[in-house]
């Protein structure tokens with residue numbers, strides 16, 4: 001069934017905003033900096049559709065449970081809807097809609113021929129056995145079969161899902177369609193049409209964004225201290241790359257707390273969430289601190305790479321970093337963004353910083369369509385090139401209009417989307 005997409009245009013100010021409220025506010029603010037048809041902005045506040053499905057699962061004990069799944073498709077003016085599927089207890093239609101809007105901007109900032117989508121199932125993946133996760137994923141793929149496809153909507157991994165989830169999704173879809181269609185999802189294992197480098201890509205682009213920001217503000221990476229919240233794929237890959245490039249990583253954390261060493265941690269020795277879940281604290285450091293304290297450390301660069309809404313009006317005044325690079329999607333609330341800007345803290349937004357994930361998803365999609373595999377070297381080279389181009393496009397707007405990095409990224413995205421909408425026109 002297709003749910004009625006959320007329609008309310010402006011919601012009351014509320015500290016822990018939903019992704020949708022934040023996404024709409026950010027759009028409204030960005031629109032004030034671009035010469036864009038107001039009709040286009042109005043259209044972009046609403047998703048094309050939000051599909052809601054029931055996903056029944058027979059548990060190991062023989063009982064049957066029904067979970068709710070969603071796929072929000074925000075806009076496809078520039079190409080198929082694109083974005084992750086998350087398995088998380090807090091997944092809702094509204095959250096997926098907001099996150100799908102961010103995907104539209106992210107793909108446009110990177111100049112990829114995709115629109116924005118996001119979906120998921122409201123479920124705690126930790127409560128499922130591997131077998132249950134597989135069956136739930138396969139049934140979800142079947143329920144979404146009519147609305148996804150390599151030229152319609154291409155899901156990918158997100159919170160609580162991974163390459164194996166995508167392999168099951170692709171297999172279920174392909175079995176029902178009667179042919180192998182690897183391009184229906186990205187983020188698959190390379191052996192079934194996945195791309196080398198896709199797993200590390202969001203962390204790699206986050207590290208590239210941090211490196212470019214440090215350079216832009218006339219500093220040297222070898223004299224830069226970094227704190228990273230979250231040691232999943234994004235946080236760990238960003239931390240390890242920045243350490244390899246000469247930065248000093250003074251803190252990394254997971255849900256249980258953070259390791260802190262002012263002289264720098266060996267981040268390769270700390271297991272990622274995928275390597276050993278929630279084990280960061282077991283891998284010794286002179287000091288451990290709380291997960292919240294990581295955000296307030298006096299470092300040059302802070303990378304929130306765990307969950308959304310961690311930098312809020314309550315702690316924005318206490319953020320001591322000079323540069324925040326958003327590895328997670330939506331870690332900074334709208335209110336906190338304003339406070340950080342007033343305090344002169346530069347925020348490199350998620351839609352630019354972690355866009356390496358969807359960029360390598362695009363490379364994967366191209367490889368699937370062309371039935372050929374690129375080398376890891378080629379993937380990383382092309383990712384670097386795409387990131388530097390996007391960085392330069394956003395930097396030009398920062399400088400030309402004296403904007404924050406977030407507003408500038410939105411201006412780049414919105415200009416491209418508005419031009420495509422104007423050229424295609426409103427039908428009928």
Ligand code: GLU
Pocket residue numbers: 082083084085106154155156157158186187329354355357358359361
């Ligand atoms: N879930 C990732 C994101 O938020 C990747 C999306 C994709 O590769 O399609 O950007």
